[in-house]
Amino acid sequence: MKGGRKLRVQKSGLLLGLMSSTHVESGGRGMRSNAIGETTGTRRTRRISGASSQAAMVYIENWDDFQARSSALFRSDPVATRYVMKYRHCDGKLVLKVTDDKVCLKFKTDQAQDIRKMEKLNNTFFSMMARGPDAEVPEDLPKELVAPPPSKKGRGRRQ
């Protein structure tokens, strides 16, 4: 979509001849140039206005922090927020991303124990998406997993 907009601007620039290169991002890859013509910053730095200082991609180390912030992000804008999961079996890595196209929260792991945490988060998101952002469904563990092992009552000392 964004590429389409740039193409339109460039085409109109060629046709009209009025839209000079200063209107289009020089280099087309986010390389900004000031009035003097020097390129300011690297490819990563973009127009960071005062309000969107949170626009950087964030890898969160703490799971609980990630879970709390992603839930809050979803509640703030349920329609725009999406939850992406990337899994690479060959590398053994899992990356979770929650973003509303303004704020991006990411969590990466290679630990099997985080799968259970991720499933709880999945359940949270599913319930929030199904019943509205205010609902919170308690952790519904399937009965298969929760079945406690039968207590082995001693039959008495076997001698």
Added chain:
Amino acid sequence: MVLLELDPFLNELTKLYENTKKSGTVWVTLKRSTLQRQKKRKKPEETPAQAAEAPEFRCLVRATDGKKKISCSLTAKDHQRFQTSYATVLKAHMDSLKKKEKNKKSSAAKAQAS
């Protein structure tokens, strides 16, 4: 983008996971949607009441392995069933992650901290 029903989607998702065992990535995206096109360009919202009356939310699930794309649209009723099936698929295929390395050290550290 292939739009599927719930069960075919899960079958195809399983195939995606199986195909990418040696190389490749599986992306799964979960998003809520109203499936209502915002016609703000052509016509202004003449009847804003209609938009507020029937906000039928659906959950879009998309999956891809970089080449093949599949998607599914869930209603509120499908959520429960999809949730359990999806969890089963994930557990079955996500077995390449490391299992509790240095658990003794971390548990000891937690015990000391608490």
